[in-house]
Amino acid sequence: MDGNIVLQMKVFFFSILLGILLSGCYDGWKLFWKSHDKGVFFSDTLFWMLTGIILFLFTEWENEGNIRGYLFLGWFLGWFLYRKLFQKMLRRIWIWIIEILKKVRKNVKMIIERR
Secondary structure, eight states: OOHHHHHHHHHHHHHHHHHHHHHHHHHHHHHHOOOOTHHHHHHHHHHHHHHHHHHHHHHHHHHTTOOOHHHHHHHHHHHHHIIIIIHHHHHHHHHHHHHHHHHHHHHHHHHHHHO
């Protein structure tokens, strides 16, 4: 195969992985930042701004700023695969991590109050 085609296939594969990763991060973000009304708008805006920067940097780094349709297809396919294959498993992991962080926070708070 031509080296350029292999490179573009690699970029497509990485765009799928990035779609999966960002979807997983969004689930964690939503579980961690349980906001209300205006807080949801702020936290979602912040997350999507960070995601936009990450996608821009990915496009610039991997494809020298050339926006190609297969990048968008890869990101969407990554999101779709995450939703169908990984969401339930990763959501359990996020909840487990959040529970551990809550216990640590509670213990640290008790230690601080004792002093």
